[in-house]
Amino acid sequence: MSVNSQNVLDYPNNNTIFMVWDFRESIAIKDRFKHLCALIANLNNSANVRFPNSRASVVMGIGYRAWHLLDLPKPLPKEFEEFAPIVGSRHTAVATPGDLHFHIRADEYSFCIDAASVVSEAIADIAESVEEVHGFRYWDSRSILGFVDGTENPHGGDRQYFGIIGDEDPYYKGGSYLFVQKYVHDLTAWKSLPISEQEKVIGRSKVDDIEMPDDVKPSNAHSALANVGDDLKIVRDNMPFGNISNNEMGTYFIAYASSFNTVKKMLTNMFIGSPEGNYDRILDFSTPKTGTLFFVPTFDMLDEFAG
Numbered sequence: 001m002s003v004n005s006q007n008v009l010d011y012p013n014n015n016t017i018f019m020v021w022d023f024r025e026s027i028a029i030k031d032r033f034k035h036l037c038a039l040i041a042n043l044n045n046s047a048n049v050r051f052p053n054s055r056a057s058v059v060m061g062i063g064y065r066a067w068h069l070l071d072l073p074k075p076l077p078k079e080f081e082e083f084a085p086i087v088g089s090r091h092t093a094v095a096t097p098g099d100l101h102f103h104i105r106a107d108e109y110s111f112c113i114d115a116a117s118v119v120s121e122a123i124a125d126i127a128e129s130v131e132e133v134h135g136f137r138y139w140d141s142r143s144i145l146g147f148v149d150g151t152e153n154p155h156g157g158d159r160q161y162f163g164i165i166g167d168e169d170p171y172y173k174g175g176s177y178l179f180v181q182k183y184v185h186d187l188t189a190w191k192s193l194p195i196s197e198q199e200k201v202i203g204r205s206k207v208d209d210i211e212m213p214d215d216v217k218p219s220n221a222h223s224a225l226a227n228v229g230d231d232l233k234i235v236r237d238n239m240p241f242g243n244i245s246n247n248e249m250g251t252y253f254i255a256y257a258s259s260f261n262t263v264k265k266m267l268t269n270m271f272i273g274s275p276e277g278n279y280d281r282i283l284d285f286s287t288p289k290t291g292t293l294f295f296v297p298t299f300d301m302l303d304e305f306a307g
């Protein structure tokens with residue numbers, strides 16, 4: 001039987017809205033969730049028909065607590081757990097609650113706004129919004145730090161292999177682990193670094209996005225510590241966001257993975273360091289305000305949940 005994954009492998013689009021909602025205590029949760037599962041399928045099907053070239057989609061992830069509240073299938077996906085903080089000597093990957101995550105992408109902002117409104121209206125009386133971030137494409141897919149973000153992402157068939165669960169967890173085949181962190185950058189400190197120093201922090205050249213040779217790249221560069229081997233990759237879809245007047249500019253880090261252990265390995269390298277203490281220098285300019293793991297079921301599972 002074919003497996004229909006949600007649109008987790010889509011490439012970043014021009015506009016994105018990320019939303020995290022927490023359930024209130026309510027007896028209506030299960031019924032409303034059924035409606036929501038049907039709504040997500042409806043929104044995606046409708047987007048395909050109405051705007052075939054816009055690459056518009058809505059991906060829903062379900063948090064660990066919510067999975068239990070909603071009595072969703074057991075045993076759980078093999079690596080599904082509540083994200084626990086990773087505490088380094090200097091920086092901490094915090095863990096924050098989240099029952100539902102929505103990742104809404106389109107070339108047109110209008111689609112994102114309408115889809116986010118429809119989803120919000122469907123759950124506003126049983127859940128409260130705890131995070132809403134509007135991400136935008138910055139020039140040629142750069143993070144707000146000015147470096148191209150996404151170059152070493154898996155491409156082609158590798159995207160499916162690293163982004164979607166396969167035969168290793170047959171019941172959840174086609175699903176994906178979704179991990180998010182909302183980072184705020186100290187842009188004043190960042191901009192005071194000469195470009196040659198910024199390049200050492202990332203491990204790539206700024207203008208033309210070329211990787212530094214291994215014998216030049218510092219061991220605490222982001223691309224050195226986040227690279228945990230060619231057979232352990234994730235699909236990243238980060239977007240910059242921000243408020244210019246109060247200088248709260250950031251990166252919404254979002255990864256889809258066939259194995260959450262791979263994400264944890266990267267985070268451990270970044271926050272604890274490799275070797276321990278040699279942490280990722282990008283963290284001196286970037287503070288995670290959130291950190292949550294969700295599971296993204298297939299459309300087929302959403303259909304089952306919808307009853």
Ligand code: HEM
Nearest residue numbers: 143147148149150151152183223226227251253266267286
């Ligand atoms: C502060 C937030 C972050 C920013 C601004 C950021 C930005 C970047 C940039 C500019 C690159 C180089 C270009 C590329 O290959 O994409 C990169 C690479 C990468 N990042 Fe991040 N990143 C952030 C957080 C993270 C986190 C939390 C993880 C993992 C949990 C991660 C995993 C990776 C990986 C795997 C690579 C590719 C490394 C390689 O193989 O060369 N990043 N990131």
